[in-house]
Amino acid sequence: MYNTGKIIAGLVVFFILATLPFLLNLGKANAKIEPSIDTPEINAMPKKHCVEPKAFMRSEHMQLLNNWRDQVVRNGNRIYVGSDGNEYPISLQNTCMKCHANKKKFCDKCHNYMAVKPYCWGCHIAPKENEA
Amino acid sequence: MKTVLPFIAVVILVLLPLFGVTVAHQTQIFFGVVVPYTAVAVFVFGFIYRILQWGKSPVPFCIPTTCGQQKSLPWIKQDKLENPVTTMQVVGRMLLEVLVFRSLFRNMKTEMKEGKAVYGSEKLLWLAGLAFHWSFLFIFVRHYRFFVQDVPTAIQLMEGMDSFFQIGAPLFYMTDAVILGAVTFLLVRRVYLPQIRYISLAADFFPLFLILAIAISGILMRYFFKTHIVAVKQLAIGLVSLNPTIPEGIGAIFYVHLFLICVLLMYFPFSKLMHMGGVFLSPTRNMANDSRIVRYINPWNYPVHVHTYEEYEDDFREKMKKAGLPVEKE
Structure with missing residues (x-):
C-alpha cells in the first residue's frame, strides 16, 4: 500500500465518526x-380522558x-x-x-429526552411545582 | 429506461417496508433490527475495503491538475492554493475543495452561438451541489439527537439555528426545504439538459431518487403522518447500545424512512457515492506540484538490469582484439 500512514489515519477517523x-x-x-x-385533578376524574384520544395527543399535541x-x-x-363532542x-x-x-414529570419528561424546547413558556407562566 | 428503472426500484423499496410492517408485524424485527445492523456493517467495512483498494493502487506520475502560477523565480508570485508545492498548501487546497467545491465553482457551460463555441460561467450546479451537501450534513448531524440520551449543546444549537424561523409546530427546519429544492434541481438538470441526460446512467438517477425519497419520507413523518417519536428514539438507542428493542406504536412511515436509509448505506460502498472518501485520494488534487523540486519515483519502476560497455568488453575482449577492434582496457 502507498501512503499507508495517511490512509490508515484517515480510516481511523472515518471509523470513529461512523460508529460514534x-x-x-x-x-x-x-x-x-x-x-x-x-x-390530583386526573385521579379525581371518574373516566380519565384528555381533549382527544391518547394516541392522537401523543403525536399531534404540538399541532393542536x-x-x-x-x-x-x-x-x-x-x-x-x-x-368526542365535548x-x-x-x-x-x-x-x-x-x-x-x-x-x-409530564411535559419535560419526553421533551428533555428528545431535546425539544417548546417555546410555550416564553409567553405563558409555567406552573409552580412543589418538589417533594 | 435509465431514468424509469431506478425510479421503479425506489418505489419498490418504499413499498417493501410499508407492506411488510402493516401486513405482518413480525417483520418489524427484520426492518427495525436486522436490516439496520447489516446496513451499518456493509457501509463501514465496505467503505474501508474500497479505500484500502484505492490505497493499493500506485500513482505512476506526479499529476496534480493546477490552474495558477507555479512556484518559480522569487519575483514571480506563486498561486499557493491553485498550485501548491508544500503539504500545508495542499491541505489548504483540499479544504477548499472538500468544504466549498472550488473546482466545481469553475464549471463552464459551452454553447454554439452563430457557429462558434461560446463559453460562459455556470454557477448553478455549484450552488445546488453546495446546498445539497451542506444541508445533508446538517440533517445527518441533527439526527444525533436520536442516538445519544443526553443531547449535546452543539446539536441543540444546530437545531435551534435550523428551526430559527419558528414556523408551525413541530418547528419547520430550513434544511428540509433546501435539500428538497437542491435534489430536485440536480434531478431535473439530468433530465432536462440533453447533454447531461446523454451521459447520465441509472447509477446517477438511483441515488438521486433514493435521497429524494428519504427526504420526503422524513418530512412526511415530521410534519404530516406523525409517529410515536419517543418510541423511535427508544428503538434508535436500543440499536446503538447493542440492546435492540421494538417499541409499540411506531408508524409504518418510520420503517420506510429507516429502510431507505439502510439501502443508501448498503449501496454506498458500491457506488459513485464513494466520492466521499475518494475526494481525499484524488491524485490530481492531493499531490503537491513539486516535480521540479523533488524527483517523483514511479512506484512501478523495478530495478532494470543493465549491461555496460565495460562488461561487454570483458565478455568479448579476446575476440575484439583478434578482429583488430580497439579496446579500452588491455
Whole structure:
C-alpha cells in the first residue's frame, strides 16, 4: 500500500465518526420514558380522558396547541370541540395545565429526552411545582 | 429506461417496508433490527475495503491538475492554493475543495452561438451541489439527537439555528426545504439538459431518487403522518447500545424512512457515492506540484538490469582484439 500512514489515519477517523453513536452508548441502558399522569385533578376524574384520544395527543399535541394559539389569538375563538363532542375552553394554563399540573414529570419528561424546547413558556407562566 | 428503472426500484423499496410492517408485524424485527445492523456493517467495512483498494493502487506520475502560477523565480508570485508545492498548501487546497467545491465553482457551460463555441460561467450546479451537501450534513448531524440520551449543546444549537424561523409546530427546519429544492434541481438538470441526460446512467438517477425519497419520507413523518417519536428514539438507542428493542406504536412511515436509509448505506460502498472518501485520494488534487523540486519515483519502476560497455568488453575482449577492434582496457 502507498501512503499507508495517511490512509490508515484517515480510516481511523472515518471509523470513529461512523460508529460514534455505538461508542457513545457503550454499556448504557435505555432510559424508560413514562410521562406521569399522576395528579390530583386526573385521579379525581371518574373516566380519565384528555381533549382527544391518547394516541392522537401523543403525536399531534404540538399541532393542536399551535392551532389553539392561532384560534385564540387570531380568531378570538376560545371553545374547542373535541372529537368526542365535548366542549373545552381553549387555554394552556386553565385547560391543559389544570390536569397536567406536573410539568416536570409530564411535559419535560419526553421533551428533555428528545431535546425539544417548546417555546410555550416564553409567553405563558409555567406552573409552580412543589418538589417533594 | 435509465431514468424509469431506478425510479421503479425506489418505489419498490418504499413499498417493501410499508407492506411488510402493516401486513405482518413480525417483520418489524427484520426492518427495525436486522436490516439496520447489516446496513451499518456493509457501509463501514465496505467503505474501508474500497479505500484500502484505492490505497493499493500506485500513482505512476506526479499529476496534480493546477490552474495558477507555479512556484518559480522569487519575483514571480506563486498561486499557493491553485498550485501548491508544500503539504500545508495542499491541505489548504483540499479544504477548499472538500468544504466549498472550488473546482466545481469553475464549471463552464459551452454553447454554439452563430457557429462558434461560446463559453460562459455556470454557477448553478455549484450552488445546488453546495446546498445539497451542506444541508445533508446538517440533517445527518441533527439526527444525533436520536442516538445519544443526553443531547449535546452543539446539536441543540444546530437545531435551534435550523428551526430559527419558528414556523408551525413541530418547528419547520430550513434544511428540509433546501435539500428538497437542491435534489430536485440536480434531478431535473439530468433530465432536462440533453447533454447531461446523454451521459447520465441509472447509477446517477438511483441515488438521486433514493435521497429524494428519504427526504420526503422524513418530512412526511415530521410534519404530516406523525409517529410515536419517543418510541423511535427508544428503538434508535436500543440499536446503538447493542440492546435492540421494538417499541409499540411506531408508524409504518418510520420503517420506510429507516429502510431507505439502510439501502443508501448498503449501496454506498458500491457506488459513485464513494466520492466521499475518494475526494481525499484524488491524485490530481492531493499531490503537491513539486516535480521540479523533488524527483517523483514511479512506484512501478523495478530495478532494470543493465549491461555496460565495460562488461561487454570483458565478455568479448579476446575476440575484439583478434578482429583488430580497439579496446579500452588491455
